[in-house]
Amino acid sequence: MTIDQRGSRRGTDRVPELLVALADVPVVRGFERTVGDEVQGVLDDPDVVVDTALLALRDGGWSVGIGAGPVDEPLPSSPREGSGPAFLLARDAVEAAKNRQRPVPLAVRGVDATAAADADAVLVLLGALAARRTAAGWAAVDAVRTADAGQDVVAHALGVSQQAVSQRLRTAMWAEEVAARPAAARLLTRAGA
Secondary structure, three states: OEEEEOOOOOOOOOHHHHHHHOOOOOOOEEEEEOOOOEEEEEOOOHHHHHHHHHHHHHHOOEEEEEEEOOOOOOOOOOHHHOOOHHHHHHHHHHHHHOOOOOOOOEEEEEOOHHHHHHHHHHHHHHHHHHHOOOHHHHHHHHHHHHHOOOHHHHHHHHOOOHHHHHHHHHHOOHHHHHHHHHHHHHHHHHHHO
């Protein structure tokens, strides 16, 4: 994955805060600054790629490029020194993600171009869905994800009724996101094959 800060020439360098946010992501090679306001990491779990892409999109101000394919072995200790199709595809993807015509600044490129286009479409839809969430919707989603408990526990933690939690999750389209995430991950796997 290659993630590039948007509008960095007009704002402050946000790479350090992104690196902190990505520090606990399970990776093959950890995210690090490559050049300027860009970070790169090597991941091998498509579910984690989906989570990481959506995390970066939620944070805002980032273009996300996903390259699905092989890497040259042995993989060096730093992603900056890596090579192979996945790195080239990630570079192409992040450049495509910067296109202002895209509704969500995310792109996928892969060895299997059709599967990559399908993964791109699903991830862009997920990104667009998440971008429309209200603060109350995010609070409910975050509580459900971290609590790993029923809506009654989440309602108590948020200080609202179970019905309010249920309504917030419906409005946030949480069930639809949960259903689509595995599909995006499967498509990323196909894209890299």
